[in-house]
Amino acid sequence: MELNKIDTGISTKEMILNIVLYKEDPNYPTVYRYFRRQEMPKQPIVERIKNFNEVALGFEPDQAIMEASRCLQCQDPQCRRGCPVGINITSFCGYVREGNFDKAISVIRESNSLPAICGRVCPQESQCEAYCAMGQTGSPLAIGALERFLADYELKKGITMPSIAPITGKKVAVIGSGPAGLTVAGDLAKLGHIVSIFEALHTPGGVLAYGIPEFRLPKSIVAAEVDYVKRLGAKLETNMVIGKIFTIDELVEMGYQAIFLGTGAGSPYFLSISGENLNGVYSANEFLTRCNLMKSYLFPEYDTPLIVGKEVVVIGGGNVTMDSARTALRLGVEKVHVVYRRSEQEMPARREEVLNAKDEGILFNFLTYPLRLIGNSRGWVEKVECGMMELCEPDETGRRRPVPIPNHSFTIDAQTVIIAIGQGPNPLLSKVTKDLETDRDGRFIADEWGRTSKRGIWSGGDVATGWADATVINAMGTGKRAASSIHQFLTTGQW
Amino acid sequence: MYQIVAEIELAPNIKQFRINAPLIAKKCMPGQFIVLRTNEKGERIPLTVFEKDPGEGTITIIFQEVGKTTKELGRLRTGEAIQDVVGPLGTPSEIRNYGQVVAIAGGTAAAVAYPEIKALKLVGNKLITILGARSKDLLILEEEMRKYSDELYITTDDGSKGHHGFVTDVLKKLVADGKKIDMVLAIGPAIMMKVASEITRPFNIRTIVSVNPIMLDATGMCGVCRVRVNNEMKLGCVDGPEFDGHLVDFDQLMARQNMYTEKEKESLHAYEAKMKK
Ligand SMILES: Cc1cc2nc3c(=O)[nH]c(=O)nc-3n(C[C@H](O)[C@H](O)[C@H](O)COP(=O)(O)OP(=O)(O)OC[C@H]3O[C@@H](n4cnc5c(N)ncnc54)[C@H](O)[C@@H]3O)c2cc1C
Ligand SMILES: Cc1cc2nc3c(=O)[nH]c(=O)nc-3n(C[C@H](O)[C@H](O)[C@H](O)COP(=O)(O)OP(=O)(O)OC[C@H]3O[C@@H](n4cnc5c(N)ncnc54)[C@H](O)[C@@H]3O)c2cc1C
Ligand code: FES
Numbered sequence: 001m002e003l004n005k006i007d008t009g010i011s012t013k014e015m016i017l018n019i020v021l022y023k024e025d026p027n028y029p030t031v032y033r034y035f036r037r038q039e040m041p042k043q044p045i046v047e048r049i050k051n052f053n054e055v056a057l058g059f060e061p062d063q064a065i066m067e068a069s070r071c072l073q074c075q076d077p078q079c080r081r082g083c084p085v086g087i088n089i090t091s092f093c094g095y096v097r098e099g100n101f102d103k104a105i106s107v108i109r110e111s112n113s114l115p116a117i118c119g120r121v122c123p124q125e126s127q128c129e130a131y132c133a134m135g136q137t138g139s140p141l142a143i144g145a146l147e148r149f150l151a152d153y154e155l156k157k158g159i160t161m162p163s164i165a166p167i168t169g170k171k172v173a174v175i176g177s178g179p180a181g182l183t184v185a186g187d188l189a190k191l192g193h194i195v196s197i198f199e200a201l202h203t204p205g206g207v208l209a210y211g212i213p214e215f216r217l218p219k220s221i222v223a224a225e226v227d228y229v230k231r232l233g234a235k236l237e238t239n240m241v242i243g244k245i246f247t248i249d250e251l252v253e254m255g256y257q258a259i260f261l262g263t264g265a266g267s268p269y270f271l272s273i274s275g276e277n278l279n280g281v282y283s284a285n286e287f288l289t290r291c292n293l294m295k296s297y298l299f300p301e302y303d304t305p306l307i308v309g310k311e312v313v314v315i316g317g318g319n320v321t322m323d324s325a326r327t328a329l330r331l332g333v334e335k336v337h338v339v340y341r342r343s344e345q346e347m348p349a350r351r352e353e354v355l356n357a358k359d360e361g362i363l364f365n366f367l368t369y370p371l372r373l374i375g376n377s378r379g380w381v382e383k384v385e386c387g388m389m390e391l392c393e394p395d396e397t398g399r400r401r402p403v404p405i406p407n408h409s410f411t412i413d414a415q416t417v418i419i420a421i422g423q424g425p426n427p428l429l430s431k432v433t434k435d436l437e438t439d440r441d442g443r444f445i446a447d448e449w450g451r452t453s454k455r456g457i458w459s460g461g462d463v464a465t466g467w468a469d470a471t472v473i474n475a476m477g478t479g480k481r482a483a484s485s486i487h488q489f490l491t492t493g494q495w
Numbered sequence: 496m497y498q499i500v501a502e503i504e505l506a507p508n509i510k511q512f513r514i515n516a517p518l519i520a521k522k523c524m525p526g527q528f529i530v531l532r533t534n535e536k537g538e539r540i541p542l543t544v545f546e547k548d549p550g551e552g553t554i555t556i557i558f559q560e561v562g563k564t565t566k567e568l569g570r571l572r573t574g575e576a577i578q579d580v581v582g583p584l585g586t587p588s589e590i591r592n593y594g595q596v597v598a599i600a601g602g603t604a605a606a607v608a609y610p611e612i613k614a615l616k617l618v619g620n621k622l623i624t625i626l627g628a629r630s631k632d633l634l635i636l637e638e639e640m641r642k643y644s645d646e647l648y649i650t651t652d653d654g655s656k657g658h659h660g661f662v663t664d665v666l667k668k669l670v671a672d673g674k675k676i677d678m679v680l681a682i683g684p685a686i687m688m689k690v691a692s693e694i695t696r697p698f699n700i701r702t703i704v705s706v707n708p709i710m711l712d713a714t715g716m717c718g719v720c721r722v723r724v725n726n727e728m729k730l731g732c733v734d735g736p737e738f739d740g741h742l743v744d745f746d747q748l749m750a751r752q753n754m755y756t757e758k759e760k761e762s763l764h765a766y767e768a769k770m771k772k
Binding site: 307 | 518519522532536537538539563564578579580581582583584711714715716717718719721723728733747750751753754755757758759765766
């Protein structure tokens with residue numbers, strides 16, 4: 001274990017001793033000050049850009065204890081307010097500090113059924129950690145890393161199954177197996193309902209399976225979390241495109257008393273600029289799906305091909321952009337450029353992943369936007385012509401609005417262009433479900449309990465309205481609320 | 496897993512499989528297709544549902560062995576199973592009484608056109624079918640087509656049977672002869688559909704084609720199947736596969752179909768080398 005150098009000049013031995021003292025005397029006041037925030041070890045940059053293994057390696061037990069010891073155990077902890085599912089953070093940190101990892105993970109499990117995933121992909125810097133009291137004077141507690149540590153500890157040991165309520169005989173259909181659907185399914189199965197999950201793809205997990213790359217979220221972790229939900233009793237049916245194989249009304253006729261729509265935002269936006277249909281131009285969804293879901297980085301052992309040139313341009317500034325850029329890099333390309341129309345501060349991507357991307361040598365072009373994609377005579381993309389922007393007054397999202405600077409254009413060579421400017425709900429299901437209200441973008445209109453305009457139908461996650469950021473934890477949060485509302489409906493009949 | 500319950504070799508490298516897929520069999524309509532993946536490491540490929548038997552719970556597919564996936568699929572035998580089959584996908588064909596319909600089908604696409612020809616016939620259309628292949632032994636579904644056609648023309652590229660030439664030659668002649676044509680259904684290689692659409696364009700004859708872009712998820716999630724139709728981006732898998740042939744940008748479709756040619760060859764070579772061992 002590597003300890004960070006500390007301000008006070010106290011030796012490692014002394015620090016460990018302090019923890020022991022701390023353990024014996026809960027009133028020992030200042031131990032947390034002795035430590036700097038512990039950072040997870042990472043794969044060295046030169047190596048990780050050549051493989052798809054996980055970048056961050058997770059805490060060792062003593063490192064976790066040390067980090068948890070930094071927790072101030074606030075009387076009125078703010079961190080918990082920053083957590084969309086309200087995990088009792090101070091409580092689990094207290095147990096970690098005592099080395100009681102089993103108890104600590106059980107505290108997390110009370111509010112979060114996918115901790116190994118959230119510990120890896122949640123934007124903690126703008127959630128729990130942003131509220132941590134220690135952040136005001138120094139570095140906040142590494143809450144995400146601790147959550148991940150505990151979840152991995154539990155997975156290694158084998159998850160202890162909670163008790164499951166007696167079968168109620170009520171049938172629930174969950175459409176989509178992303179984090180929203182999995183949460184609903186898990187919670188309702190635990191309460192004894194008969195839950196079937198219908199998933200369109202051949203592998204469950206939603207974005208966790210097809211979008212977020214292996215090096216950030218190993219697929220074995222996703223599979224383990226899905227397996228947990230199955231062991232709770234939920235039945236998973238893959239290769240089922242609802243809207244095609246069954247309509248919502250047919251599911252009702254088949255006896256499903258409650259239906260949850262968690263179909264995500266899977267439909268890619270394009271730029272509507274010239275050259276977009278040239279060969280070598282991908283939507284981020286296509287690029288990532290080929291790589292993650294179909295494992296084309298193992299081609300030809302796996303059959304699905306993916307073509308990347310020497311130079312790649314990725315357009316956008318969110319997590320999807322970072323994932324596409326870093327995936328491309330790992331496929332052995334020479335240069336990856338990110339083209340983003342605002343400045344670095346406005347980038348919606350998680351800070352940590354932007355830093356990882358920079359460390360790995362991704363080149364960033366801020367205040368830059370694509371004007372057109374230029375192809376060669378064989379119909380393959382060759383260059384991206386870009387314009388420049390300057391920032392003006394903030395728009396309705398509070399971010400400063402970019403405005404093009406006239407007559408400022410330049411080109412970047414690229415044989416591969418990945419469009420990662422966002423995605424909206426897939427209209428496949430809403431188109432055939434006429435009596436469900438949607439907003440302008442095609443999201444199902446849902447109240448805070450996930451209830452849609454149709455009795456007996458709930459929706460949550462990226463496909464539903466009513467919440468701000470499209471994140472895994474928010475999808476789970478909406479799933480939790482919908483599950484409790486569904487349970488109430490099934491037991492009382494009240495909508 | 497989806498079990499193969501019967502297999503027939505229709506022609507060299509063209510096979511017909513009946514597959515156990517009761518839910519799809521109940522739901523599938525003419526013009527719709529499935530996506531299958533032969534095994535864990537396999538690619539997802541689209542194939543049209545040729546026939547369905549809701550009573551037996553089976554669907555039938557016909558496929559030509561052109562590359563790695565279809566060759567690997569072709570090695571499976573009755574009793575063996577396909578890892579994943581998902582469907583029905585795509586928008587069903589618009590089946591109504593147009594009057595006199597000329598249906599042209601080139602190559603294995605006869606299997607794609609057949610369900611629609613049959614449905615069009617059953618709602619009262621008069622069917623003039625033009626069925627073509629490279630040569631006589633690659634000609635499939637002649638008897639089935641005859642059953643649902645009022646007139647049937649056969650063409651072969653090498654002249655080994657019927658008219659010596661392309662299916663589009665016959666279409667051209669029918670149009671030139673002033674035959675009353677209310678609708679043309681053209682299904683086959685992109686180039687054939689392009690030529691057919693050009694033949695009917697000056698006469699303003701409604702022409703429906705079935706595009707065959709590369710697909711991945713086939714649920715509208717990836718955009719690889721995008722096709723320019725009337726200068727708008729459409730998704731072949733959900734908005735199609737059938738479109739107005741006069742509005743489709745076939746050149747772009749053909750360019751995009753070739754995106755992975757190199758890799759497809761590599762994949763096939765690796766597979767053949769493995770099979771030799
Ligand atoms: C590349 C990428 C990186 C991201 N990184 C992060 C991150 O680091 N941190 C973070 O918090 N968030 C991140 N996000 C956002 C996050 O993944 C999503 O907000 C979250 O997955 C939404 O969950 P969901 O359950 O609503 O939908 P999804 O995860 O989208 O799952 C929906 C599921 O429904 C299925 N489905 C769709 N239609 C049908 C149908 N008709 N019938 C049956 N099944 C259907 C889909 O196949 C899919 O499996 C990222 C997103 C992407 C794309
Ligand atoms: C809606 C639709 C319905 C189809 N129905 C039939 C059918 O009933 N019978 C039949 O024989 N063929 C059909 N095809 C074509 C069939 O999907 C391809 O022949 C098959 O994918 C070839 O795969 P391969 O690995 O064997 O060959 P490869 O060597 O990989 O490819 C040969 C050619 O097939 C096309 N192709 C490759 N991969 C894909 C893919 N993932 N999706 C679509 N096209 C691809 C490309 O144009 C490529 O150049 C259909 C295609 C579409 C889009
Ligand atoms: S195949 Fe992916 S959107 Fe059509």
